[in-house]
Amino acid sequence: MFKTNIIFLFFWLLAWPVWAELKTFTVKAQAFIGDNQTKNEARQLATLEAKRQALEQAGTYVESLTLVKNSVLSKDEILAFTGGVSKTELLSEKAITHDQSFGIEIVAKITVDTALVESRIKHFASHREALEKEKALIARNKALEQEIRVYQAQLKKLKDLNQVQQLRASTGQKLENKYNATDWFRKGYEAYLLKAYDSALGHYNQALKLDPAYAAAYLNRGVVYYERQQYPQALADYTQAIKYDPKLLQAYNNRGVVYKQLKQHDKALADYALALKLNPKYAKTYNNRGTVYSELKQYDKALADYNQALKLDPQFAYAYNNRGNIYSQRQAHTQALSDYSQAIDLLPSYAQAFSSRGAVYLDLQQYPQALADLNQALKLFPHSAVAYNQRGRVYQALQQPEKALADWRKACALGLGSTCEWLKQVGK
Numbered sequence: 001m002f003k004t005n006i007i008f009l010f011f012w013l014l015a016w017p018v019w020a021e022l023k024t025f026t027v028k029a030q031a032f033i034g035d036n037q038t039k040n041e042a043r044q045l046a047t048l049e050a051k052r053q054a055l056e057q058a059g060t061y062v063e064s065l066t067l068v069k070n071s072v073l074s075k076d077e078i079l080a081f082t083g084g085v086s087k088t089e090l091l092s093e094k095a096i097t098h099d100q101s102f103g104i105e106i107v108a109k110i111t112v113d114t115a116l117v118e119s120r121i122k123h124f125a126s127h128r129e130a131l132e133k134e135k136a137l138i139a140r141n142k143a144l145e146q147e148i149r150v151y152q153a154q155l156k157k158l159k160d161l162n163q164v165q166q167l168r169a170s171t172g173q174k175l176e177n178k179y180n181a182t183d184w185f186r187k188g189y190e191a192y193l194l195k196a197y198d199s200a201l202g203h204y205n206q207a208l209k210l211d212p213a214y215a216a217a218y219l220n221r222g223v224v225y226y227e228r229q230q231y232p233q234a235l236a237d238y239t240q241a242i243k244y245d246p247k248l249l250q251a252y253n254n255r256g257v258v259y260k261q262l263k264q265h266d267k268a269l270a271d272y273a274l275a276l277k278l279n280p281k282y283a284k285t286y287n288n289r290g291t292v293y294s295e296l297k298q299y300d301k302a303l304a305d306y307n308q309a310l311k312l313d314p315q316f317a318y319a320y321n322n323r324g325n326i327y328s329q330r331q332a333h334t335q336a337l338s339d340y341s342q343a344i345d346l347l348p349s350y351a352q353a354f355s356s357r358g359a360v361y362l363d364l365q366q367y368p369q370a371l372a373d374l375n376q377a378l379k380l381f382p383h384s385a386v387a388y389n390q391r392g393r394v395y396q397a398l399q400q401p402e403k404a405l406a407d408w409r410k411a412c413a414l415g416l417g418s419t420c421e422w423l424k425q426v427g428k
Helices: 039-064 075-084 114-126 128-157 161-193 197-210 215-227 231-244 249-261 265-278 283-295 299-312 317-329 333-346 351-363 367-380 385-397 401-413 417-425
Strands: 022-032 086-098 101-113
Touching: 022 039, 022 086, 039 075, 039 086, 039 101, 039 128, 039 161, 075 128, 101 114, 128 161, 128 215, 161 197, 161 215, 197 215, 215 231, 215 249, 231 249, 249 265, 249 283, 265 283, 283 299, 283 317, 299 317, 317 333, 317 351, 333 351, 351 367, 351 385, 367 385, 385 401, 385 417, 401 417
Parallel strands: none
Antiparallel strands: 022 101, 086 101
């Protein structure tokens, strides 16, 4: 009954360089066909067990590495982290016999790329949600493995063929669907990482068709809808995720982000409060709540939340940028420059931080520094109307009016209404 889809347990789609140091582990897992069981049911159990054993062996090795020892990862996080620096594949499958019993033996191999360990530790430090997603997948597979063992024990006890067929049609089919839904979920996330949002939605749709109570799939599909600015659909999916897993704090956090986007600040603050009740150490929610307080001009509360986010996660580039905005608004230029620089050091592709730091340099009349930062901001994100407007001011200060006018026209074309209005007033 269970299909033999091969799931590769790796978190990012990565090119494996020929110079990488690779460590390989191979494991075997067996499952025997008991009374009323099928070959496919035994295969599915053996596959899950082989993957689990392979991941646990690799996790023990990864945990022994100095770089990992020096990080702050718990035992379950070690396994999740291992999924980010390894890949698992099924090498072989064969029929076996033992004491007149027939079964399936699965051989799986997991390969750890030690060259990725340092970069992945840094990635997890600034993307804790990635670690949580991998932890959730591992937990789901473990739970599914246990459910299948219980199901097979139930099958073994049955003597009536009709009861066997009924159990297989109900519980058996549900377990098969959950197993295959995990495969579609993985495909959906891989497509999302590639920004192939249409494919990601299709894969998540298939996962939810197979397992309508799959909270993590609703959560991830909601993220795709948010990226596509389909906010009602994102809200609906986050709400469904909460319905099926009331302790899924990322769903409260993400729903709060959508409410903030829709200017429904009270609802956003309520969701952030629920997320922090579930995990008072979730830095991302403090940062997000800070952005709501900032929009409400409650700057002291915003600053307190950014400070707390950075206390919990000193590598949080976005929180540095957002705190820098508060300092900039208060004309605390030295502190603002420090925070923007810290954000850029942590995330060199952070266009907004370059733009914001450039604006501070402009206020300080440090025009060469301002121009350099705004050029970099526009190189990273060529559609920033604010950056074009600010660079236009730099060119004006440098007495380059033609370049200034070109930038202001570009800012207007990108939708910056204040610049458009000013251009009309001066007849440009």
